[in-house]
Amino acid sequence: MNIDWIAKLRHLLQMTAFCLVIAAIHYAFRPHKPYEIPLVYSLAIGLPSWVLIDFGRHFFPSSRDTGWPEGFSGIALPLVGNVLGFVVGTWFADRWFGFSSWNLADRSQLRISIGITVLSALAMTYFFYSRGKSAWLQAKMTEMRSQASEAQLKLLETQLEPHMLFNTLANLRVLISTDPVRAQEMLDRIIAYLRATLSASRSTLHPLASEFDRLRDYLELMAVRMGPRMAYTLELPDALQDVPVPPLLLQPLVENAIRHGLEPQVQGGHITVRASTRSGPQGPMLVIEVNDTGAGLPATLPTPGPGQSFGLAQVRERLATLHGSQGTLELIAASAGGTSARVTFPLDSSQP
Incomplete structure (x- = not known):
């Protein structure tokens, strides 16, 4: 039985303060009597009741949601604890003052005292029950925050930009009311994309066909946001579908083409992703x-940093790690306008 003594001390202080409030309420009904009498009775009844309930609950199976005993014991414990606390506390206080509460001539005052005690017991029980529930909810919120932080770091690590996801969800909200069929298709792509992205992030290599599938999901999502301003073509020969490549190698290149190529143009443009082979020295x-058929390369490329060529730097680093000097990334200005990002690495060394 593990007991958090710091929490118990905090509960003791809270219970003591609660008893002081109850004593003040008693005194308000009987201002002609010394305040010491309701104070002693309140502490003598409240503290034993708290000890019986707060420590007694550790001897019963408790709900994970509230820390409170489950089933019948959850009802019987506070009932028995409050009754015993009332009897023991009243007996002790009677001995302290040298008279019997049950022989009071003013029976109405006795009924008031019992009524306040019963209401106080209910309030005390609910207080600790709600505190347990609140503590559980707080723990769950902390856990959820931790999971959300880990998920956000994972999204950043895989270059899934949060603003893209938020914009996509905003578009999805509109489509739900205007075009439910299209909204369902978009939601399916979001789910598939996130599932595949998280799955891919756990592996070092995956088939080129899977990489193109992720690009298709991503481009479909971006197409919803950009509408007719964006079109795309994916060209993957059957012979290259099983070639292993690093997960999410191409997405930063596509993101770069959209952000710096298509979005600056009013008319948007077209993106083509094509896989092929060529002979090399080895x-x-x-x-x-x-x-892309976008705005083309600027005269001076931006310095790598947050939002500035970070994706390109990451692609180069991953290629260098896997293939050394034979893994390259080139940015080429297209003669008809736009930009071409070309990734090259040995085909044989990419095989598992």
Whole structure:
């Protein structure tokens, strides 16, 4: 039986304060009597009741939600504890003052005292019950905050930008009332995308086909936000579908194309993601291109930092880790406008 003695001390102080309030209420009904009498009776009844209930609940199976005994014991414990506390406390106080409460000539005052005691017992029981419930809810909120923080870090790690998700959910809210079928399709893609993203983040490599599937989910979500301003094409030969690649390698390139290429243009543009092979000095090379018809490369590329070429730097670092100098990322200005981001690394060394 594990007891949190700090919590018990806090409960003792709270119970003492509660008894002082009850004594003040008693005194208000009998101002002609010394305050010492209701004070002693209140403490003598309240503290034993608290001890019996707050310590007694540890001897019964308790609910995880409230820390309170489950079933019949949850009702019997406060009932028995309050009755015993009243009897023992009244006996002790009677001995203290040298008279019997049950022989009072003014029976109305006795009924008032019993009534206040009963109401006080109910209030005390509810107080500790609600405190247990509140503590459980607070613990759950802390746990949820911790999980939310971990999820947010995971989203940042995988380059899923929070503002993209929020904008997507805002669009989803509108579609629910205007186009339920399309809203259902969009919700399915959000679920599939998040599930696959979290799953992919736990592995080092996954098939190129899975990478293209994630891109399709992401581009469909972005298409809802941008509407007719964005179109895309994915070209993946059957022979390259099982080629293992790092998870989420291409998404930063697509995000970069949308943010710096399509969004600055009123008319938007088109994104093409294409996988192919070419010969290299040491064998076949896998080439993946992300082409856009957007605004094109600026005269000076922004310095890497938050929101500035961070995704490109991450792609380069991951390629260098896996393939050394043979893994490259090039940004090429397209002759007809737009930009091409080209990833190249050895095809053979990508095989498991």
